[in-house]
Amino acid sequence: AQSVTQLDSQVPVFEEAPVELRCNYSSSVSVYLFWYVQYPNQGLQLLLKYLSGSTLVESINGFEAEFNKSQTSFHLRKPSVHISDTAEYFCAVSEGIQGAQKLVFGQGTRLTINP
């Protein structure tokens, strides 16, 4: 079974500073990786995903993540964060099991932006 490890439970940064949220997954033949964001008191929203092709994927709000097969990582980065980026971020790996999709989530990283 797949597993995901998010190495930091909390990441505090100052506004306009760069940030990296780390994610490592267990190795598998086919890997489909997702980053979801959960704003306070809301459900999860897809931020970006890697399915195949280019190892660098981007979101519309300035986040990017790089799939690194040799290091089994899918770290999320943003060069300059805003107060509005304060949220919980979840890395997930998707596996097909018995004809169904199963998302396996990491423990989440709370990103706190300080002014």
Add this chain to the structure above:
Amino acid sequence: DTAVSQTPKYLVTQMGNDKSIKCEQNLGHDTMYWYKQDSKKFLKIMFSYNNKELIINETVPNRFSPKSPDKAHLNLHINSLELGDSAVYFCASSQGTGPRNEQFFGPGTRLTVL
């Protein structure tokens, strides 16, 4: 328009009671899910339905019984509630069951068992 909706948003109840959470999606998806998020924010899948058929059951106590009356609805009924059932329950949906699909999540139902 809300894509995936859940009712109620908050649910406070006593141990031993039976309660239901409803989920509806208007995305035309054929696959729906229930997830449980515990107090440490850890998310774990509970059930998955495709075209009203159960396809994933992640070793959830049989006090939990999902029901899918049609493809747009997946309700969760919980019998004999226990303190450990306190959590946020999220419904989600996707088009198809393949591992590449995006899942769309509802806003969550915060269940508190006293």
